[in-house]
Amino acid sequence: MPARTTPLKRTGSPHMAAAKSPIKDIKKRLAAVIDLLEANLGKPIWDGRKDALEVLVLTILSQNTTDGNALRAYQNLSRKLPRAKHAGRDATQIPRGDDGNIDKVKLRLSNCANAIEPPDWAKVAELSQQELADMIRTAGLPDSKAGSILAVLRWIRDVGTGVGTRGSVSAEDQPEYRLEPLIEKLGLDAAIEAMTHIKGIGIKTATVTLIEAMGADLCPVDTHVHRIINRLGIVDTKDARDKTFALLRAMIPEGRAYALHHNLLTFGRTICLARGPKCAECPLRKLCPSAKSFLAVSKLD
Ligand code: SF4
Numbered sequence: 001m002p003a004r005t006t007p008l009k010r011t012g013s014p015h016m017a018a019a020k021s022p023i024k025d026i027k028k029r030l031a032a033v034i035d036l037l038e039a040n041l042g043k044p045i046w047d048g049r050k051d052a053l054e055v056l057v058l059t060i061l062s063q064n065t066t067d068g069n070a071l072r073a074y075q076n077l078s079r080k081l082p083r084a085k086h087a088g089r090d091a092t093q094i095p096r097g098d099d100g101n102i103d104k105v106k107l108r109l110s111n112c113a114n115a116i117e118p119p120d121w122a123k124v125a126e127l128s129q130q131e132l133a134d135m136i137r138t139a140g141l142p143d144s145k146a147g148s149i150l151a152v153l154r155w156i157r158d159v160g161t162g163v164g165t166r167g168s169v170s171a172e173d174q175p176e177y178r179l180e181p182l183i184e185k186l187g188l189d190a191a192i193e194a195m196t197h198i199k200g201i202g203i204k205t206a207t208v209t210l211i212e213a214m215g216a217d218l219c220p221v222d223t224h225v226h227r228i229i230n231r232l233g234i235v236d237t238k239d240a241r242d243k244t245f246a247l248l249r250a251m252i253p254e255g256r257a258y259a260l261h262h263n264l265l266t267f268g269r270t271i272c273l274a275r276g277p278k279c280a281e282c283p284l285r286k287l288c289p290s291a292k293s294f295l296a297v298s299k300l301d
Contacts, residue, residue, distance in 0.1 A: 148200030224268025
């Protein structure tokens with residue numbers, strides 16, 4: 001999951017709350033997990049619309065690399081192919097340390113869509129895959145990421161004819177590449193399907209874009225979400241992350257998915273770590289079927 005440029009907003013007054021007993025019913029267990037995470041961590045709230053195409057490109061660039069590298073690649077693209085008209089973005093929103101470098105802890109990449117002038121997408125669409133790859137090289141996997149970005153732009157231009165472009169285009173008034181009209185026309189499920197038909201865009205990339213840019217009520221499944229939901233016995237999906245997404249989606253109560261996603265990321269980085277989960281101090285311990293075996297192993301260490 002890409003980071004952001006501003007801290008995640010949360011509501012509620014976080015306090016210590018812990019599960020009191022195991023819960024057999026899986027849906028009820030999930031509901032208890034959602035409540036307990038919100039009690040302990042607060043309820044993350046969506047911080048408003050961002051340009052979906054910009055979030056999608058930033059998310060593609062962030063695959064298998066650091067957010068800092070993805071941001072540098074995006075900024076390079078914007079510098080090389082600037083738009084004639086500025087979008088009025090405020091680059092001071094990007095958090096920096098005293099040394100002037102990007103603050104990697106505070107950075108929230110999806111919000112860079114509100115902080116960085118986007119490139120001229122029409123000019124990007126005219127690049128060859130090699131030319132684009134050279135401009136985004138710092139993000140790694142430049143050839144495949146360039147291919148994905150060009151495919152997205154072609155999709156908007158060709159499939160979205162008359163939807164994603166302005167009617168009359170003067171030299172100053174540039175073609176407007178926008179993803180929102182396509183997504184809104186297709187609806188959530190068809191939009192996810194169409195996006196994931198593009199090589200290099202998986203369900204996680206598509207759903208991260210939809211929740212961060214448009215506030216969709218979805219819980220993208222990254223490595224943290226997949227690991228924790230399996231450990232909690234809510235699903236049993238081994239390596240099949242997309243299956244976790246589908247099963248989880250059917251069980252999450254309406255309006256709770258965004259907060260669950262972000263709370264699981266925080267929880268996965270602080271308590272339910274990939275290696276050596278801190279079960280002894282975990283508020284979910286009593287309802288987690290994995291706790292016993294992890295605690296037994298830690299006693300042997
Ligand atoms: S008890 Fe351990 S394995 Fe279960 S959710 Fe908590 S930290 Fe993760």
